[in-house]
Amino acid sequence: xxxxxxxxxxxxxxxxxxxxxxxxxxxxxRGRAGxxxxxxxxxxxxxxxVTAYVYYIGKSLTPPYPRDVLSxxxxxxxxxxxxxxxIALASNSLRAGSIRRFAIxxxxxxxxxxxxxxxxxxxxxxxxYQVGLTIRTNLFGTTYYSLVxxxxxxxxIGSLAIALVMTLTLMGAVTQEHAERIEMLSWxxxxxxxxxIVVFLTVYVIGAR
Amino acid sequence: xxxxxxxxxxxxxxxxETVPGVAIPFAGRVHEWVVTVDHKKLGLMYIGGGLVFFLxxxxxxxxxxxxxxxxxxxxxxxxxxxxxxxxxxxxxxFLVGMPILTGFFNxxxxxxIGARDLAFPRLxxxxxxxxxxxxxxxxxxxxxxxxxxxxxxxxxxGWFAYAPMTETPFSRGHSTDYWILSILxxxxxxxxxxxNLIATAFSMRCPGMTLNKMPVLVWxxxxxxxxxxxxxxxxxxxxxxxxxxxxMGAHFFDTQAGGSALLWQHFFWIFGHPEVYVLxxxxxxxxxxxxxxxxxxxxxGYEVMVAASCAIGFISLGVWAHHMFxxxxxxxxNAFFVTSTMLVGIPTGIKIFNWLGTxxxxxxxxxxxxxxxxxxxxxxxxxxxxxxxxAVAPFDWQLTDTYFVVAHFHYILVGAILFMIxxxxxxxxxxxxxxxxxxxxxxxxxxxFLAGFHLTxxxxxxxxxxxxxxxxxxxxxxxxxxxxxxxASIGVIFQALGMIALVYNxxxxxxxxxxxxxxxxxxxxxxxxxxxxxxxxxxADVPTVHSRRPLWDVxxxxxxxxxxx
Numbered sequence: 001x002x003x004x005x006x007x008x009x010x011x012x013x014x015x016x017x018x019x020x021x022x023x024x025x026x027x028x029x030r031g032r033a034g035x036x037x038x039x040x041x042x043x044x045x046x047x048x049x050v051t052a053y054v055y056y057i058g059k060s061l062t063p064p065y066p067r068d069v070l071s072x073x074x075x076x077x078x079x080x081x082x083x084x085x086x087i088a089l090a091s092n093s094l095r096a097g098s099i100r101r102f103a104i105x106x107x108x109x110x111x112x113x114x115x116x117x118x119x120x121x122x123x124x125x126x127x128x129y130q131v132g133l134t135i136r137t138n139l140f141g142t143t144y145y146s147l148v149x150x151x152x153x154x155x156x157i158g159s160l161a162i163a164l165v166m167t168l169t170l171m172g173a174v175t176q177e178h179a180e181r182i183e184m185l186s187w188x189x190x191x192x193x194x195x196x197i198v199v200f201l202t203v204y205v206i207g208a209r
Numbered sequence: 210x211x212x213x214x215x216x217x218x219x220x221x222x223x224x225x226e227t228v229p230g231v232a233i234p235f236a237g238r239v240h241e242w243v244v245t246v247d248h249k250k251l252g253l254m255y256i257g258g259g260l261v262f263f264l265x266x267x268x269x270x271x272x273x274x275x276x277x278x279x280x281x282x283x284x285x286x287x288x289x290x291x292x293x294x295x296x297x298x299x300x301x302x303f304l305v306g307m308p309i310l311t312g313f314f315n316x317x318x319x320x321x322i323g324a325r326d327l328a329f330p331r332l333x334x335x336x337x338x339x340x341x342x343x344x345x346x347x348x349x350x351x352x353x354x355x356x357x358x359x360x361x362x363x364x365x366x367g368w369f370a371y372a373p374m375t376e377t378p379f380s381r382g383h384s385t386d387y388w389i390l391s392i393l394x395x396x397x398x399x400x401x402x403x404x405n406l407i408a409t410a411f412s413m414r415c416p417g418m419t420l421n422k423m424p425v426l427v428w429x430x431x432x433x434x435x436x437x438x439x440x441x442x443x444x445x446x447x448x449x450x451x452x453x454x455x456x457m458g459a460h461f462f463d464t465q466a467g468g469s470a471l472l473w474q475h476f477f478w479i480f481g482h483p484e485v486y487v488l489x490x491x492x493x494x495x496x497x498x499x500x501x502x503x504x505x506x507x508x509x510g511y512e513v514m515v516a517a518s519c520a521i522g523f524i525s526l527g528v529w530a531h532h533m534f535x536x537x538x539x540x541x542x543n544a545f546f547v548t549s550t551m552l553v554g555i556p557t558g559i560k561i562f563n564w565l566g567t568x569x570x571x572x573x574x575x576x577x578x579x580x581x582x583x584x585x586x587x588x589x590x591x592x593x594x595x596x597x598x599x600a601v602a603p604f605d606w607q608l609t610d611t612y613f614v615v616a617h618f619h620y621i622l623v624g625a626i627l628f629m630i631x632x633x634x635x636x637x638x639x640x641x642x643x644x645x646x647x648x649x650x651x652x653x654x655x656x657x658f659l660a661g662f663h664l665t666x667x668x669x670x671x672x673x674x675x676x677x678x679x680x681x682x683x684x685x686x687x688x689x690x691x692x693x694x695x696x697a698s699i700g701v702i703f704q705a706l707g708m709i710a711l712v713y714n715x716x717x718x719x720x721x722x723x724x725x726x727x728x729x730x731x732x733x734x735x736x737x738x739x740x741x742x743x744x745x746x747x748x749a750d751v752p753t754v755h756s757r758r759p760l761w762d763v764x765x766x767x768x769x770x771x772x773x774x
Contacts, residue, residue, distance in 0.1 A: 018755035018762075018771045021417040030328035030412035037404040037438055045442035048476060052450065052461065061467045136458035139467050146453060146461075 035184045039191045042154075046195055049150055050202055053143040057207045060138040066208040069131045076119035077200055080155070083112035084193045087162075087186045095179040103169050109189070110166055113159040120152050144203060151199050154192045161185055246330035247745055248315050251337050253641060255312025258341060259305045265348070266300035267708070269293045271701050274665070278698035280686040290682035291365035296347065298368030299388065301622065302484065303395045304344045309630055310491035311402045314430045316641065318406060320736035320743060321424045323415025323752040328408035336401035343394030350387035364388040367680065369481060372462035372473035377455050386455065389448045396441045403434035403441075410434075415735075417754040422774070424734050424757065425508060428515045429494035432522045433487055439526065440483035447476035471536060478529035486525040489621060492589075492629035493518060493560060496582050499636050500564050502732045503579035504571030507770070510563045511757065517556035517563075524553050534605045543602045550600035557593055561586065576730075577651035581632035584659055588624030592617060595670070610680075613673025619666050631658070631711070638715075639729045643741040644722030650714040658707030664700025668693040733758035 057066075090105035124145075127133045135145045165182065168174050174182070233241070242250060273293050276284045285293065315333065319326055327333050350363045364384040366375050375385045410423065410431045451473070453459035460466035462473050501508045508514060530538060530546040538546070564586060573579065595617040599605050608614060631654070638646050672693040677684065684690050728737040737760055739748055756762055756770035 018769065021753055021755075023416075025416035027412050027414060030408045033408040033411040034328060034404050037407045037434075040435075041400055041404070041438040041442055044439040045446055048443045048446035048479075052446075052472065055469070055472065056467075059467045135453065136460075139460050142453070142459040142461060146450065146459065 029180060031180060031184045035187050039187070042191065046150070046198070049143075049147045050198060053147045053202055053207065056139045056143050060140045062138045064131055064133050064137070064140070066140055066144070066203070069127060069133060070204055070208045072204050073119060073123060073200075076116050076123075077196065079112045079119070080116045080193055080196050083109045083116075084190050086112065087189050091179065091183045091186045094174070094176060094182050097176045099169070099174070099176075102174075103166075106162065106166055106169060110159065110162045113155060113162060113189075116155055117152065117159065120148065120155075147199060148203060151192070151195055154195065158185075158189050158192050162189070246326075246334045248319050248327045248330065248333060249641070249743060249745075249747075251333055252312045252314075252316030254337060255308040255315060255340070258344070259307075259309035259312060262300050262304040262344060263309075264708075266297050266305060267705075269297040269300075271705065273297065274698040274701045276682065277684075277694050279695065280684050280691055282683055285682070287682040288362075288365065291367075291680070292363040294680060295364050295367055295388075299347060299364070299392070300344075302368065302488070303392055304347065306488045306622070306626065307395065307399055308340055308344075310433075310488060310626075311399060311406075313491060313495070313630075313633055313637070314406055314433070315402065317637070317736060318409055318427055318430050319413065320640075320739070320747055321427050321734050322410065322413060322418055323735050323748060323754065324409065324413035325747050325751075327405045328413055329405050332401050333405050336398040336405070339394045339398035339401070343391045343398065346387055346394065347391035350384050350391075354384035354387055355382055369474075369477050371477070372451055372454070373464055373468070373470055375451060375455075375473075376462055386452075389452055393445055393448050396445050399437055400441050403437035406430050406434040407438075415752050415754060421512070422754060422757050425497035425511065425514055426494040426734075429490050429497065429518050432518045433490040433494070436483050436487050436490070436522045436525070440480050440487060443476050444480035447473060447480075450476075471533075474533050474536065475529070478532045479526075482529040482532065483522075483525045485618075485621065486521060488626050490518065490522070492585065492626045495629045495633040495636070496564060496585060498734065499578045499582045499632055500567050502636075502730050503574045503576060503582070504568045505574070506567055506571040507758065508563070509566030509569075510559075513559060514563050517559040520556040521553060521560075524549060524556070528553065531600055531602075531605070534602045535609045547600055547602050551597060554593060554597055561590060561593075576635075577646070577648060577655055578632040578636040580652070580655045581628045581635070584655075585625055585628045585632065588620055588628065588662075592620035592625055595620065608673060610678055611673040612669045612677045612679055615679050616666050616669035616673055619669070623662055623666065628662075631655075634711075636730070637736075638718070639725030640736055640741050640743070642719060642722070643725050644718050645725050645729060646718045646722065647714050650710050650717075654707045654710040654714065656707075657703050657710060661700045661703030661705075661707060664703060665697045666700075668696045668700075672697070728760070733761040735759055738763075 086105050087109045090102050090109060093099075093101040093105060133141045133144075135141050162185070165174065165185065242254065245251065272285065273290070276282050276290060315327070318324075348363075354362045354364065362382075362384060364370070364387060366380060366385055366388065370385065370388060374380065410427055414423070450459070450461040454461050454463060460468045462468050462470070464470050497508055497514060528546060528550045530542060531550045534543060534546070595613070599608060599614065599617060635646050635651055638644075672690055675689040675693070677688075677690045677694075684694075725741045727739065727741055729741075730737070735748075735752055735754070736743070738752065752759065754762075756774050758770045762769040762771065
């Protein structure tokens with residue numbers, strides 16, 4: 001140790017004990033903090049793609065244009081948004097300790113997520129093979145496939161994670177103590193659903209007027 | 210030795226301390242560092258890797274200065290010159306600044322909050338290896354950038370790689386792809402680290418450490434990580450768009466198909482400006498730890514310091530287009546970005562006054578870390594003032610893309626950030642290695658580098674004012690550029706000598722430096738309560754704290770800080 005400090009003699013002699021520290025010392029769980037941070041960074045990521053989409057609305061030099069070829073994917077939207085409800089119910093069931101109810105609701109969530117992906121696939125198939133719109137066609141194709149595709153990638157990742165949990169549940173490995181982690185996964189799923197609302201409004205409502 | 214039973218035992222060992230006295234074979238030691246998830250090892254790997262790239266990119270800068278020392282020099286061709294400046298810029302930001310600064314946070318944040326590791330140790334290792342291989346990709350472009358056509362080499366598009374110049378027709382070969390992939394990987398790695406730092410600071414603090422008792426460095430790590438979370442995705446998103454353009458025929462930046470030639474600039478600078486603050490906030494963090502310890506005073510205005518840092522982070526997200534005044538924004542756009550840019554000066558000024566307030570009336574110890582910190586204060590102030598000059602749009606039209614801009618941002622990156630990195634190296638080296646760096650060699654390093662820095666970057670302001678454009682590979686005599694360029698290049702010699710002093714100092718001190726002990730600086734934060742170097746678990750007993758300076762409370766039970774906070 002380098003030069004020792006002279007004691008501060010004018011100080012009141014320390015006879016008082018320091019204020020008590022709360023016991024138990026509870027902090028937010030790291031999973032929660034990490035998931036919030038992940039959602040923030042993903043939001044920034046999507047914002048740029050949505051900005052690019054909005055910036056290029058109506059800038060395509062050649063057809064096809066959105067209002068001529070897009071139709072509202074209402075069934076898909078209802079499915080995906082309902083899956084947010086079912087995953088929340090599933091998460092609550094697990095927290096309450098009802099594994100069977102959790103497994104059923106979780107399976108419904110998975111089915112709804114997969115349905116959404118199939119629906120998107122069918123829409124893309126129609127656009128590519130009947131309309132002839134690809135990512136190379138015009139700016140609409142470029143921004144449409146990028147934004148919707150980016151969201152679909154996130155639905156795919158979420159569905160894979162949900163499928164993994166489903167498998168573990170069927171193996172009997174998921175118990176009440178995992179409720180916190182399952183809830184974090186459900187947060188990610190809610191985020192993906194919330195992004196869909198933005199994508200839906202941007203692409204199919206505002207962009208296709 | 211390979212294959213013997215002893216070898217396998219050692220390879221399987223968790224760390225060297227579990228087998229005291231046994232010499233570990235080289236392969237075993239490498240294996241230990243490759244598989245580690247320990248925040249201290251990963252932090253040191255970040256810093257070490259960053260320093261290696263610093264020497265490489267520094268040599269590239271020295272080559273640039275050699276070429277520009279005299280008019281009509283022919284040391285490198287224009288093509289080679291463009292590659293040099295691109296790799297120098299890209300590497301110094303992504304391969305040097307980011308890893309060294311996140312490396313310090315990696316190392317220090319858990320120690321300072323009394324935790325045993327970051328919140329997600331494996332995510333931390335994942336981030337490091339993404340950065341590592343991403344970095345290798347950038348320099349691999351010298352070999353692989355040619356592609357099938359053999360038309361490329363290392364990227365030559367500048368560190369901001371403006372599209373549509375980076376579109377396939379104008380940027381042949383694979384050089385630009387290496388630039389994209391390398392930075393994309395490094396950015397994802399940094400994002401992982403940022404998530405980790407935030408989760409660590411909010412969830413892993415030791416008992417008693419409420420948010421308002423966190424060391425200022427940890428607060429700034431949180432602000433820095435938050436800024437990374439929102440600033441890096443715009444770059445990654447734009448790079449993915451560029452990849453889609455280059456490989457799938459998309460039209461994001463294709464002006465022939467109605468795409469915009471400006472969109473990339475917006476996206477890049479939405480990342481690029483906050484990135485400056487991502488790099489400088491760690492420098493603030495180091496200064497906020499070092500200046501109090503060497504002034505023997507509590508930091509002045511803790512709450513205001515934290516608030517000002519948050520304000521800087523927030524405002525920095527709304528100033529990006531001041532990099533784009535010369536593209537012709539609307540008058541309203543100009544006015545907005547001039548004003549928002551000048552607003553940054555307010556919280557920044559608050560911080561400078563608080564550091565001065567910390568030093569005021571203190572018993573200042575002029576050790577090497579403090580020397581660098583004091584130089585930082587002056588140089589950061591000047592860099593801020595030229596920043597205000599450049600924020601004035603009409604003045605920027607005159608000076609944009611001149612050496613005045615180059616000198617301005619090097620004043621931040623070198624004069625502020627690099628100086629504080631040096632200060633941090635001298636300050637925490639004893640903690641990480643158990644040995645002191647030599648004070649005398651440190652003084653040589655400081656004075657040589659200080660002289661070199663001012664010779665180079667002060668004079669470049671004048672070259673810029675005389676009208677010298679940036680990124681030209683040579684210039685003709687008789688335009689008033691000769692003297693400042695020659696002096697600037699001579700400054701590089703002093704900087705290089707300073708760096709030699711540092712490298713020699715590190716190598717010598719690692720072997721024969723003075724033993725440091727737990728607390729060589731008589732400091733106050735938790736990292737100085739554990740051994741140097743700290744054991745893998747950091748603290749045998751999880752500490753409890755009652756104030757912002759827990760070690761002061763231990764040393765001065767008659768006058769603890771918690772009575773006043």
